Amino acid sequence: MSLDERGGATNEGAARSGGRNWRLLIVDDSNIIRRRIERSQQFSDLEVVGAASNGVEALELFRKTDPDLVTMDLTMPQMDGIECIEKLVEWKPAVRILVISALADKATAVDAMEKGANGFLNKPFTDRQLNEALAELIRGRR
Numbered sequence: 686m687s688l689d690e691r692g693g694a695t696n697e698g699a700a701r702s703g704g705r706n707w708r709l710l711i712v713d714d715s716n717i718i719r720r721r722i723e724r725s726q727q728f729s730d731l732e733v734v735g736a737a738s739n740g741v742e743a744l745e746l747f748r749k750t751d752p753d754l755v756t757m758d759l760t761m762p763q764m765d766g767i768e769c770i771e772k773l774v775e776w777k778p779a780v781r782i783l784v785i786s787a788l789a790d791k792a793t794a795v796d797a798m799e800k801g802a803n804g805f806l807n808k809p810f811t812d813r814q815l816n817e818a819l820a821e822l823i824r825g826r827r
């Protein structure tokens with residue numbers, strides 16, 4: 686299936702992100718959102734290495750799978766995204782984190798960025814928005 690057939694990001698940079706393989710960990714307490722992110726991402730050189738439903742599970746999977754990229758929900762049981770971001774960045778400062786959350790509270794988004802997140806995508810999002818945000822994360826603009 687081509688990028689066009691799947692709809693979403695057809696801009697340059699979506700399918701090619703440059704000469705290496707990226708390992709992605711998806712963190713969200715919604716199974717629907719986790720599957721949506723996994724299915725909608727259109728990068729041929731990106732491998733989804735794990736999916737976690739809360740911060741505690743994310744830390745465990747992070748240790749096991751050593752991802753380069755993380756999509757991070759904020760509101761989750763057991764351990765929320767803010768606390769999880771803090772720990773992930775402590776363990777692996779080079780990790781790139783895209784927060785994917787409903788922006789109910791701007792202060793929370795600012796907090797996430799201060800803790801080391803690299804981008805923010807507001808829920809609900811389109812496939813195109815997701816792929817553009819991931820492309821930006823891979824390019825490492827922030």
Ligand SMILES: [Mg+2]
Pocket residue numbers: 713714715758759760761
């Ligand atoms: Mg949530």
